[in-house]
Amino acid sequence: MEKKDKTVIFDYGATLDTNGVHWYHIFANEHLKHNPFLTDEQMRDAYVYGERQIAATRNIESMHNFLDTLLIKVAFQYDYLQNGGIITKEQRRTEQISDACYNLAKQNTQKVRPLLEQLAANYNIGLVSNFYGNLDEVLKDFNLRDCFDDVVESAAVGISKPDKRLWQYALERLHTKAEDATVIGDSYKKDIMPTKQLGCSTIWLKGKGWKDNPTNTPFADAIITDIMQVSNIL
Numbered sequence: 001m002e003k004k005d006k007t008v009i010f011d012y013g014a015t016l017d018t019n020g021v022h023w024y025h026i027f028a029n030e031h032l033k034h035n036p037f038l039t040d041e042q043m044r045d046a047y048v049y050g051e052r053q054i055a056a057t058r059n060i061e062s063m064h065n066f067l068d069t070l071l072i073k074v075a076f077q078y079d080y081l082q083n084g085g086i087i088t089k090e091q092r093r094t095e096q097i098s099d100a101c102y103n104l105a106k107q108n109t110q111k112v113r114p115l116l117e118q119l120a121a122n123y124n125i126g127l128v129s130n131f132y133g134n135l136d137e138v139l140k141d142f143n144l145r146d147c148f149d150d151v152v153e154s155a156a157v158g159i160s161k162p163d164k165r166l167w168q169y170a171l172e173r174l175h176t177k178a179e180d181a182t183v184i185g186d187s188y189k190k191d192i193m194p195t196k197q198l199g200c201s202t203i204w205l206k207g208k209g210w211k212d213n214p215t216n217t218p219f220a221d222a223i224i225t226d227i228m229q230v231s232n233i234l
Contacts, residue, residue, distance in 0.1 A: 011185030020207020
């Protein structure tokens, strides 16, 4: 890694692949195209069930790309809905929803690559993500892995955001001090608060979160609503 004076560290999910939109909303939007009777409560419960099943089964493996990951996620969501009598087996559209979500992520990651290349001229570039153990494969699939000097993934470290230790580990891996790092992420709680407490500069990508966004945000040094606005700040 070429040592530069300053470092930029990105979050991945809902930052680089959806431009600030929590993945729940992406899934829900696609589900409703096929089963418009589903309620927000039902879809939120299905999403949470899917994430918990993935954590329990650990059936996302290191060789899985993002489409593989989506197929597993959506299947679990449908399991919840079908087992609860909310939909029938015939109403499942696992492949269609997974394909649509994959294409959206691919479009967003393709748009963000020029930004990463631009920043790499002046900064070390890192990535810190709560992910399932296959983030390297996902980044390679989207032609992004070579944009980062280092990638720190919660499943590999055994620590998850918002634990500051994950961020501290990333700073050490990138050989940078907190005061020389700028962190960019969509989650105020998981990305912005812990890194500001460590001494980093922060840029909050304020999008459509799981819940309503906080109104008091003293830990955010800058707020953007589109990931490409980073180039106006750095």
